[in-house]
Amino acid sequence: xxxxxxxxxxxxxxxxxxxxxxxxxxxxxxxxxxxxxxxxxxxxxxxxxxxxxxxxxxxxxxxxxxxxxxxxxxxxxxxxxxxxxxxxxxxxxxxxxxxxxxxxxxxxxxxxxxxxxxxxxxxxxxxxxxxxxxxxxxxxxxxxxxxxxxxxxxxxxxxxxxxxxxxxxxxxxxxxxxxxxxxxxxxxxxxxxxxxxxxxxxxxxxxxxxxxxxxxxxxxxxx
Amino acid sequence: xxxxxxxxxxxxxxxxxxxxxxxxxxxxxxxxxxxxxxxxxxxxxxxxxxxxxxxxxxxxxxxxxxxxxxxxxxxxxxxxxxxxxxxxxxxxxxxxxxxxxxxxxxxxxxxxxxxxxxxxxxxxxxxxxxxxxxxxxxxxxxxxxxxxxxxxxxxxxxxxxxxxxxxxxxxxxxxxxxxxxxxxxxxxxxxxxxxxxxxxxxxxxxxxxxxxxxxxxxxxxxxxxxxx
Numbered sequence: 001x002x003x004x005x006x007x008x009x010x011x012x013x014x015x016x017x018x019x020x021x022x023x024x025x026x027x028x029x030x031x032x033x034x035x036x037x038x039x040x041x042x043x044x045x046x047x048x049x050x051x052x053x054x055x056x057x058x059x060x061x062x063x064x065x066x067x068x069x070x071x072x073x074x075x076x077x078x079x080x081x082x083x084x085x086x087x088x089x090x091x092x093x094x095x096x097x098x099x100x101x102x103x104x105x106x107x108x109x110x111x112x113x114x115x116x117x118x119x120x121x122x123x124x125x126x127x128x129x130x131x132x133x134x135x136x137x138x139x140x141x142x143x144x145x146x147x148x149x150x151x152x153x154x155x156x157x158x159x160x161x162x163x164x165x166x167x168x169x170x171x172x173x174x175x176x177x178x179x180x181x182x183x184x185x186x187x188x189x190x191x192x193x194x195x196x197x198x199x200x201x202x203x204x205x206x207x208x209x210x211x212x213x214x215x216x217x218x219x220x221x222x223x
Numbered sequence: 224x225x226x227x228x229x230x231x232x233x234x235x236x237x238x239x240x241x242x243x244x245x246x247x248x249x250x251x252x253x254x255x256x257x258x259x260x261x262x263x264x265x266x267x268x269x270x271x272x273x274x275x276x277x278x279x280x281x282x283x284x285x286x287x288x289x290x291x292x293x294x295x296x297x298x299x300x301x302x303x304x305x306x307x308x309x310x311x312x313x314x315x316x317x318x319x320x321x322x323x324x325x326x327x328x329x330x331x332x333x334x335x336x337x338x339x340x341x342x343x344x345x346x347x348x349x350x351x352x353x354x355x356x357x358x359x360x361x362x363x364x365x366x367x368x369x370x371x372x373x374x375x376x377x378x379x380x381x382x383x384x385x386x387x388x389x390x391x392x393x394x395x396x397x398x399x400x401x402x403x404x405x406x407x408x409x410x411x412x413x414x415x416x417x418x419x420x421x422x423x424x425x426x427x428x429x430x431x432x433x434x435x436x437x438x439x440x441x442x443x444x445x446x447x448x449x450x451x
Contacts, residue, residue, distance in 0.1 A: 063429075064421040067386040067397065068414060075410040153289060160291035164390065171294055184301035192290045192298060199289035 006186045010177050014187075017173030018194055024087070024159045024169060025203075028094040029152060035099025036148075040106025041132070054103065061100035067161055069093045074165040090162030098155050102148060109144035110136060141214035149207035156199055170194060233412040236403050240416050243399035248424075250313075250395055251382040254320035258381065259374075261325025266332045284326045292323050293387055300391045316388040324381050331373035335366040368439040375432030379425050386417075396420060 042054035061069065074089040084092065113136050121131040163171035174191035178184050268280030287295070300315045310318075339362050347357040389398035400413035 059426060060422065063425045064418045065383040065386045065397070068417050068421060071397075071401075071410070072414050072418060075404070076414050079411045157289070157291040160293040161387075163293070171291065174294065175297065178297070178301060184298070185305060188294055188298040188302060191294050192286075195290045195294065196286055200285065204289075 003186060006181075006183060007190070010181070010187065011190075013177065014170060014173050014190060014194065017168060017170035018198075020087075020167065020169040021159055021171075021195075022198070024090055024094070024162055024167065025156055025198075027091045028098065028159065029155060031091060031095025032098040032102050032151075032155065035095060036102025036106050039099060039103035040110065043103060043107045044110060058100045058103050061097050062104075066093065066097045066158055067164065069097055070161055070165055086162070086165050086167045089165055090159075090167050094155060094158055094162070098151060098158070101151055105144050105147045105151065106140065108147075109140035112143050113139050139218055142211070142218055142220055145207070145211045145214050149204070149211065152207060153199055153203060156195070156203055160195070228415075229409075229412065232407070232409060233416060236413060237416065239403065240396065240399055240413070240420065243394065243396040244420055244424075246394060247382070247385050247396040250316065250320075250385045250388060250393065251378070253317050254324065254381050254385070255378050257317055257321025258324035258328050258377070261321050262328030262332055265325055265329035266336075269329065269333060284329065287323055287326045292319065292384060293390065295319050295323060296387060296391055312388070312392045316391060316393050320381060320384065320388075324377055327377055327380075328374065331370050331377065332366075334373065335370035336362065338369040339365045365443070368436070368443055371436050371439055372432070375429075375436070378432070379428050382425060382428070383421065 039054045039057060042050050043058065045051045045054070070090065070093040073084060073093045074086060077084060077089070117135055117139065118131070121135045126135065159169065160171040163169050163175065166172070170191055174187045177187045181187070265280060265284055268276055269284075271277065296316065296319045299319045300312065303310060303315070343361055343365065344357065347361050352361070385395055386397035388395055389401060392398070396417055400417045404410040404413040
């Protein structure tokens, strides 16, 4: 079978899988951004309980494998009476895992805001909450976006794992088509290409645009 | 199906899980060794003065870095036999992990080499050192401490990605857990034990790497004792 015949027969199925992959990507990205902001801030708290909770969370999710967490959410949580749909389990596991990595980035970003800004806010008698909200947080974005962009590309790659808990995404479809046709080179090659295209021509340019936007917002210009 | 944690079951499966852990560690070690060498090859491709080699090298690195390891595993495992090369799951897994993380390590190496100030090169030129001598005595000893955190992180990273090998049938820890869980239809204990084993290995590893980093920096005079 020529490659074009393969594409015309199985292309639509793979595109459907791609849509699911993008859904997983978007949902888990939103979740991970929220989690990283919350836990990044908690990590810097002076309250030992709050800080300890965040540290345990971060070390736990960074210390174990994403696949293990995914299987744990999908196969073990039902034992405790909490049955998650495969899609939800996938999004939650990826979101929480990457949230732990993101929290460290946020923490680093907050600490990297120049000391003068903190002192300025202090001198103007801002409350700690207002200082964070009005002065510090708006300035962390140009600092955290480059590493966060890397992390988001990693997240796109990690979405392939949800296929192993039966989410019908691009990887799942590729595996399925492979087991029907045994045209491994074509189906896995196509899947690899699709992931590459998403990352190289959509995700990375978008993140780059965000970086430029964030830098401009605080009056920096990047090439 | 109850949510009770069963200690007898956990203890019963523990020895086989610990044996499988050895396989996981072995896989991570071999994968890392291959990745370290592949990373050097990619670094060479990047630093050769031939433009076209640079470009091809960069595209390959970009491609490998932006596609999932899981599909790369499937690709190597299922496609190579079509070309008459039949490799065991172990070999396929090691090759793929080596290639995948080799691209990351090449970036670490590059960053480390670029982290050595340019003046060091200029001084060596002024002293009429050969390129080889410059690398061996001046540049590499300074680049090494810069590379250590990155290299250490990817060692832990490879370790945490070894469960993916179970999808092509490498009998490592996660594979053992799935097998045991499927046999007894109890997933709570096996997967939890896997998680605990991963934690008990990767957190000390991370601490250990941080310690080495500190020691190397100390030996190099980058930081003083009082700063610790």
